[in-house]
Amino acid sequence: MDQPKKRAKPGRNPASASRTSRPRQAEVAELAGVSQATVSLVLSARGDGRAAAISEETRQRVHEAARSLGYVPDPAARRLAAARNNLLGVFSFTATFPTDVQHSYYPFLVGVEQEAAAQGYDLVLFTGSSSGGASAVGPEALSRVRLADGCLFLGRHVPRAELKRLVADGFPVVHLGRREELEGLAWVGADYVSASREVVGHLAELGHRRIVLVREDDDAPPSTDRQQGFLDGLAAAGTAGGPGAVLRCADPMRELTAQRVRTLVADGVTAFVAEETDTGAAWRALITAVREAGLSCPGDVSLGLLGSPPADLAAQPVPMGFDIPRHRLGAAAVRLLAALVAGEEAREPLVACEFRAGETAGPPIQSP
Amino acid sequence: MDQPKKRAKPGRNPASASRTSRPRQAEVAELAGVSQATVSLVLSARGDGRAAAISEETRQRVHEAARSLGYVPDPAARRLAAARNNLLGVFSFTATFPTDVQHSYYPFLVGVEQEAAAQGYDLVLFTGSSSGGASAVGPEALSRVRLADGCLFLGRHVPRAELKRLVADGFPVVHLGRREELEGLAWVGADYVSASREVVGHLAELGHRRIVLVREDDDAPPSTDRQQGFLDGLAAAGTAGGPGAVLRCADPMRELTAQRVRTLVADGVTAFVAEETDTGAAWRALITAVREAGLSCPGDVSLGLLGSPPADLAAQPVPMGFDIPRHRLGAAAVRLLAALVAGEEAREPLVACEFRAGETAGPPIQSP
């Protein structure tokens, strides 16, 4: 009577419909006359490296049995046992799927998807702002991402506190876009400094000595980086920057008039570069002013754009400048994230931009 | 001494790096001072129906503990334990985010994402055939989707055999786009028949009696449906279709000449409708031919497009016709899938298109 208390076996509810049809490893094992463990060893044998100690004959029998039964491993069980989900999260605080196909996140996603596939990960898409009723946009909205092995963040409005919490907990996180304010947060970004320096370098090579940067009145890192690169480029070319080299406008369209451009050109300026922003205001203002000043572009004055032109100006003559490799940025972010998930160290976060020769730059005119 | 042989506990290898960060139910339980089972009961309590027998106070404590720990249930474990994980899969055999935006499933995804959020599901993007090297396109490629509660399939190149297997196993699957060849496969599609009939109806109401359909030489269901709707519309308008009512061209640009159009118009034809295809060839050929024939559009002849114009022609006068509600299609697919997951029956798979008045249709000219 002192045997351990006998308990019924609760277990699980009766087999659901699909139970009957899907063979388990145990059934394969029985058919092959081996143990379940052997089946697992055979079927999950990594192609690379040494094969486990299983005889070729057994291996064959197991494979045969598996095939004849139509065995397919259960991914849930596989992932549970392996303690990894092979899932990467993608979180954007603005809608992950903006209605506009032209949206700037799209190219990132292309790269993200490709690289994730290459690394053997699937993607879980989270939306912070989704109007969906179920997901309350509470502070814990972010913690759902823990479902994945790691998470990629897009957009600038990700709440700091929550992100910090994730990072502090050691959850692998990568931010797409420079994000240095948050200690320990991994990120990847485009190397605007080098790219901008290169643009200035090309202009200098063509012979330009007086170059002006038109930028907006915004202290976002991308803007700062571009100015930095611009000034570096000037220095490398042996040209003094000086305060007049940077034209900072709160409202470019209003401040950068044709008259202003004429004055600068008369003063010896032979080339302008504009920074790229969301709105493209600086570039828009620049080409408008130059046109209205009656100046021809590669002829009278050379223009450069530190980025890509806005979609509605894409048909215009291609500006000399650089393209942000969004595609590669997305891929780099995934690689970094995968490395973090695997417990490796973060690597170089900067991705080089691609120089674009365009058709808006030429040698400076000889001032009369 | 006859106790069962003592064996060491093999278990699994020491915790990987991420182990620390992901709290388990057991940890929540400890913090709340209850058992793991209680945590499970509280957290998986179905909102509907009777709440499990847990006191409100305990419930509170558990929720609090879970929140403070940032607990998120492990999808794999959830799934393995025979429940569901509130995950819906999206699988497209071509890249979901293709480089070529034209063929993108993006608009669908907008609807999918919204509806999934509304239904309380997260989305897993199973990266199908991406050029990535890792994922061999073996038979198991598709079976990964079993991690989710159900899966949405996009694209026409999904391998039949594997899909069939999923369906046969009772795994909830919905195909976006008509797919009747596969017995038992649920799908949602746009109602091209009704929409095309409506377009013809509008033309008939305007007074058109002789209407010609320009279509490509392709027997895909969407083409067939449009023709069907077109003929239905003619019949409803009391106009005989006749063999001449459908112009089937292998190469519309070449076959649909200005001369041909002139002849038709002279013969009494007052309106043309073109089908929409990937390339937009039929519509392109039609408007080109009409222009070259020197005919003005809403004046001399009315035009309709059974679908949306290709992106590069969007700036032209908006064609009368209909828009495929990709957004709503995606949402409908998710609703259907959610119903299947819940064990309900499939419902009406057709989603209505949206009529677009446009500016290419008017009353027919009185032939002299």
Next chain:
DNA sequence: GCGCATTACTAATGCGCATTAACGGACCGG
């Protein structure tokens, strides 16, 4: 012919969760 290494395989275990029988305590009618 005994120790020791190697090979080929199996038993046991747990991943994290859901499920359910059982249990202890409070309450209650008789």
Next chain:
DNA sequence: CCGGTCCGTTAATGCGCATTAGTAATGCGC
């Protein structure tokens, strides 16, 4: 005051697989 009932909670179990300690069998050397 005792058996019964209800309530809140828990222990135990297994989902399907990967992992690893252990074992039986065999080979090898001296």
